[in-house]
Amino acid sequence: MASTAITADTAAVFHLEEEHAHAEGGSTMLGFWLYLMSDCLIFAMLFAAFGVLGGNYAAGPAPKDLFDLGLVAVNTTMLLLSSITYGFAMLTMDKGRVGATQGWLAVTMLFGLAFLSIELSEFAHMIHEGATPQRSAFLSSFFTLVGTHGLHVTFGIVWMVTLMVQVARHGLIEANRRRLMCLSMFWHFLDVVWIGVFTFVYLMGTLR
Amino acid sequence: MSAHDHAGHDHAHGGAAHGSLRGYLIGFFLSVILTAIPFWLVMDGVIDNKQATAVIVMAFAVVQIIVHMIFFLHMNPASEGGWSMLALIFTVILVVIVLSGSLWVMYHLNANMMPAVHEMRQMP
Numbered sequence: 001m002a003s004t005a006i007t008a009d010t011a012a013v014f015h016l017e018e019e020h021a022h023a024e025g026g027s028t029m030l031g032f033w034l035y036l037m038s039d040c041l042i043f044a045m046l047f048a049a050f051g052v053l054g055g056n057y058a059a060g061p062a063p064k065d066l067f068d069l070g071l072v073a074v075n076t077t078m079l080l081l082s083s084i085t086y087g088f089a090m091l092t093m094d095k096g097r098v099g100a101t102q103g104w105l106a107v108t109m110l111f112g113l114a115f116l117s118i119e120l121s122e123f124a125h126m127i128h129e130g131a132t133p134q135r136s137a138f139l140s141s142f143f144t145l146v147g148t149h150g151l152h153v154t155f156g157i158v159w160m161v162t163l164m165v166q167v168a169r170h171g172l173i174e175a176n177r178r179r180l181m182c183l184s185m186f187w188h189f190l191d192v193v194w195i196g197v198f199t200f201v202y203l204m205g206t207l208r
Numbered sequence: 209m210s211a212h213d214h215a216g217h218d219h220a221h222g223g224a225a226h227g228s229l230r231g232y233l234i235g236f237f238l239s240v241i242l243t244a245i246p247f248w249l250v251m252d253g254v255i256d257n258k259q260a261t262a263v264i265v266m267a268f269a270v271v272q273i274i275v276h277m278i279f280f281l282h283m284n285p286a287s288e289g290g291w292s293m294l295a296l297i298f299t300v301i302l303v304v305i306v307l308s309g310s311l312w313v314m315y316h317l318n319a320n321m322m323p324a325v326h327e328m329r330q331m332p
Contacts, residue, residue, distance in 0.1 A: 029288065029292075030288045030291055030292060033288070033292045033295060034295055037295050037296065037298075037299040040299050040303065041299065041302060041303070041306075044302070044303040044306045044307060045306065048306050048310035048311070049310075051307065051310065052310055052311065052314040069247065069250065069251050070251070072247075073243075073247050073251075076243055076247075077243075080236070080239055080240065080243065083236070083276075083280055084232055084233075084236040087232035087235075087236075087280065088229075088232070090227075091228075091229055091232070185281060188276060188280040188281050189281065191276060191280065192273055192276045192277070192281070195243075195269050195272050195273055196269065196273070198243075199246065199265055199266060199269035200269075203246055203247070203250045203265050204262055204265065204266075206250055207250060207261055207262050207265075
């Protein structure tokens with residue numbers, strides 16, 4: 001038995017002694033990427049549910065009656081612009097310019113807020129017209145899928161505010177750079193999911 | 209594949225590259241074009257055949273997702289020693305199985321369902 005080898009005079013060692021030291025946060029990026037992949041699976045389930053139920057209108061409103069593609073195009077533009085401005089924030093972070101980084105983060109946050117407010121006004125308009133999540137299987141799966149994406153964007157904005165406070169207090173230290181890079185992956189990932197949403201839900205729904 | 213510029217960033221993260229200004233701008237312009245064309249196709253009804261439009265729109269989405277992966281998420285086979293690419297491939301396989309499997313099974317369930325009561329009444 002391996003456990004009998006531990007005697008009172010030798011301290012218990014729970015790691016390989018030859019294991020080299022890891023830099024703090026060295027595996028954070030891979031771990032965060034794995035989280036994003038699991039998040040991707042959540043969205044895959046919601047897309048599958050929408051794909052199956054998206055045609056069941058229960059004699060209620062269909063996508064053609066509800067969706068305003070012009071508004072969706074504006075919304076997509078907001079998210080795309082926020083992606084590129086976050087990219088600029090990362091580039092200025094690389095150069096160590098705190099003020100410019102904060103500025104680009106603020107611009108990104110404003111685009112994110114614009115996206116959210118357009119989406120919420122769209123939801124409010126739909127609910128006002130009686131197209132509530134309870135109306136049909138199509139609307140249930142629509143609100144679940146698009147709402148989950150909107151919730152992700154909301155938490156992304158909360159995270160962004162938190163990091164702006166962190167950067168303001170501690171500057172662009174190594175830990176803050178790592179956090180900003182995680183948020184960068186999260187934010188760009190949400191844009192990738194949105195490509196699926198506007199194609200699969202809005203454009204294909206209007207074609208149906 | 210490790211020949212992308214890290215733009216003065218220290219390498220503590222083992223290859224989590226940030227890309228360059230040029231990379232971000234190329235990605236942005238590509239995704240603007242790849243977004244605008246599908247919207248134009250659907251909103252103006254450029255192609256009469258709806259099925260053909262749907263296939264083209266889907267193809268644009270796939271290309272745009274790849275563009276975002278490369279230029280914004282800086283995906284490349286070398287990042288994190290290949291582990292992030294491996295995780296991505298695994299996830300894509302799962303997503304394809306989930307999506308195509310669900311749609312296929314549920315479509316055939318609908319097509320092969322017992323006819324509803326009102327349809328049975330009309331049978332001879």
